[in-house]
Amino acid sequence: MLEDYFGQYGLIAIFLALSVVVPCSMLAASYGLAKFGIRPARPDPVKHDTYECGVQTIGGTWNRFQFRYYMFAILFVIFDVEVVFLYPWATKFLTLELFALIEMAVFVGILLLAWAYAWRKRDLEWQG
Known part of the structure; x- marks a missing residue:
């Protein structure tokens, strides 16, 4: 009976393991490809600006909402x-x-x- 109980939750454990392994492997692959120059990496300060709906922000971006x-x-x-x-x-x-x-x-x-x-x-x- 205990084997059936753990067998039912085996698929959930596999799903949880895959949900951690797949994103981590994607991040590691992206990082590794950037080190070898395969992935384009062009740092630019403009990429860190706040940009929304095609409109450049005016003033500070850390405004409090009402x-x-x-x-x-x-x-x-x-x-x-x-x-x-x-x-x-x-x-x-x-x-x-x-x-x-x-x-x-x-x-x-x-x-x-x-x-x-x-x-x-x-x-x-x-x-x-």
Whole structure:
């Protein structure tokens, strides 16, 4: 029985080993080819500049982002994870009993309380 247990996880171990060996061997091959001059290596300070969407940056590149972006991101992650919890329940809705419906109603109720709290604290409004 123990052999079957380890046999089932053998493929996972092989996958994990390959997921470490393949990228490391690619990096080593790239480094080795650069030492022999096979891979082009032309260092230039322009290659270290920040470049996005074809527009050169003006001013410093280490600007802080505004805090309101953070609040929207946190609220999005929280409510998005809650939807992930709702999906399995929705797929088995017809086969579940009344207790599962009550559990999900409590779960959605807590979620609605959190949403109402964020709305009351005016975290859902864009200021600025």
